[in-house]
Amino acid sequence: MAKARMQEPETGDGGLHRRMLDALGEAITSGQLEPGRRLTLDELQREFGVSRTVARDTMRVLETMNLVQSRRRIGIVVQDPSRWNVYDPQLVRWRLASPRRDDQYSSLTELRIAVEPLAAAGAARRATSGQRAELAGLAAELRAFGEAGDLESFLATDIAFHRLIVRSSGNEMFAALDGMIAEALTGRTRQGRMPFHPRDEALDAHARAAEAIAHGNPGAAEGAMREVLQEVRTALNLD
Amino acid sequence: MAKARMQEPETGDGGLHRRMLDALGEAITSGQLEPGRRLTLDELQREFGVSRTVARDTMRVLETMNLVQSRRRIGIVVQDPSRWNVYDPQLVRWRLASPRRDDQYSSLTELRIAVEPLAAAGAARRATSGQRAELAGLAAELRAFGEAGDLESFLATDIAFHRLIVRSSGNEMFAALDGMIAEALTGRTRQGRMPFHPRDEALDAHARAAEAIAHGNPGAAEGAMREVLQEVRTALNLD
DNA sequence: GTCACTCAAAAGTGTTATCTTTGAAATGCG
DNA sequence: CGCATTTCAAAGATAACACTTTTGAGTGAC
Numbered sequence: 001m002a003k004a005r006m007q008e009p010e011t012g013d014g015g016l017h018r019r020m021l022d023a024l025g026e027a028i029t030s031g032q033l034e035p036g037r038r039l040t041l042d043e044l045q046r047e048f049g050v051s052r053t054v055a056r057d058t059m060r061v062l063e064t065m066n067l068v069q070s071r072r073r074i075g076i077v078v079q080d081p082s083r084w085n086v087y088d089p090q091l092v093r094w095r096l097a098s099p100r101r102d103d104q105y106s107s108l109t110e111l112r113i114a115v116e117p118l119a120a121a122g123a124a125r126r127a128t129s130g131q132r133a134e135l136a137g138l139a140a141e142l143r144a145f146g147e148a149g150d151l152e153s154f155l156a157t158d159i160a161f162h163r164l165i166v167r168s169s170g171n172e173m174f175a176a177l178d179g180m181i182a183e184a185l186t187g188r189t190r191q192g193r194m195p196f197h198p199r200d201e202a203l204d205a206h207a208r209a210a211e212a213i214a215h216g217n218p219g220a221a222e223g224a225m226r227e228v229l230q231e232v233r234t235a236l237n238l239d
Numbered sequence: 240m241a242k243a244r245m246q247e248p249e250t251g252d253g254g255l256h257r258r259m260l261d262a263l264g265e266a267i268t269s270g271q272l273e274p275g276r277r278l279t280l281d282e283l284q285r286e287f288g289v290s291r292t293v294a295r296d297t298m299r300v301l302e303t304m305n306l307v308q309s310r311r312r313i314g315i316v317v318q319d320p321s322r323w324n325v326y327d328p329q330l331v332r333w334r335l336a337s338p339r340r341d342d343q344y345s346s347l348t349e350l351r352i353a354v355e356p357l358a359a360a361g362a363a364r365r366a367t368s369g370q371r372a373e374l375a376g377l378a379a380e381l382r383a384f385g386e387a388g389d390l391e392s393f394l395a396t397d398i399a400f401h402r403l404i405v406r407s408s409g410n411e412m413f414a415a416l417d418g419m420i421a422e423a424l425t426g427r428t429r430q431g432r433m434p435f436h437p438r439d440e441a442l443d444a445h446a447r448a449a450e451a452i453a454h455g456n457p458g459a460a461e462g463a464m465r466e467v468l469q470e471v472r473t474a475l476n477l478d
Numbered sequence: 479g480t481c482a483c484t485c486a487a488a489a490g491t492g493t494t495a496t497c498t499t500t501g502a503a504a505t506g507c508g
Numbered sequence: 509c510g511c512a513t514t515t516c517a518a519a520g521a522t523a524a525c526a527c528t529t530t531t532g533a534g535t536g537a538c
Contacts, residue, residue, distance in 0.1 A: 073503055073517055107410045
């Protein structure tokens, strides 16, 4: 029986489940499905043309993110945003794709401002010598790209620099932010919130942070990192 | 008359799925199931005496936390800790219940030190007037309980104080930490890392933070909160 | 005899369909 | 109003089939 049910496999990673999850995740995080809205599995399986099993474990996943709660007889209830697991990378991605992305960017940026100085201090204490060397190298590249005005390469290197710091911090909760930091930096450049030419003070601060980490000086690393973030802070009107 | 049909409601929420999830979550986060270990659905459904349906969506949930990855023909592979979604409250709970809980406490505490000053600044900008008043009240209670040496009430009030600050910060990523902050504070007291009598400076700093927030002074709130966290910081040897 | 290539079987998850059980809400009856 | 009954929708079980890698056995060329 030739089942002409050919699933198109080129949609990234296919996965029936993934498509449904993304659709619902985006619908909820964008507010299109407002809190309190009740859904049922039957509805969903008809709407997405999937089996009960797929519908069921999609909802299980959304439930562990606290986007919905499933109760007997009631169905599946969309939860209030205050209950969401807003650190789930997938959820962050959905929110960054939604019309409300600006909220997500400013939250993320404020989080960066809070965390990165301490992460730098941690790196000064606990980074491996390889990481220290790599950081120094990245700071040098950063200056080169910055002075050359190569914004694209500058961004890539800047992302690598900040990610490496959180991953070297010795705190796995800081390290787990690396993907989100990359998103925030990318978003900043895309939204044109980045100066055309990185300021000299910013480049110096990056270099000082790398140096302080290399020399194992936590206090200096923390201070330098605060300076690095100062311009982000003023951009967010936090001063 | 009393139909002894009473289901005890305090078991969390019963749920076959929940029991299996907790068991596996604890086994993985405690390191009992080491990274790279391969499991199969058949094994699991036999071991837990559940159907494939339940086994499957349990694994789906663990997969979204990145505790495991499931691949065709291979089975279900326990992932390396560096890939875990360490901000998932459930995962944090498992880790706090595991023998390695100290790592989790220090990570959490370092995160608090990073975030709370900025959260206080945010609260000074964006808290509602009700929240500002409530904070002032909590600071006063805190002083009363502290001076009376009532550690139990002090802890409860301290938790309420810190939670209220992150929830008033206007940043949902800060607000989402409130449960974890409560756990960290509780743990600190339980582990006897708390001075018997809260220091005067700490009480003053709490009061100054509340006042700065009430008056809408972000800079002062941030500074006062840093002082509040100073003793935590020295306890963690971060100075 | 060894290397490389092909192809088929096996192992395990992915997906669907259908059924029974259970719990909670709504309803109706006294 | 209070209690039992009904009803709805998720929770869970079971069985079958589809899809994908891995493994390895067989085959041929050198």
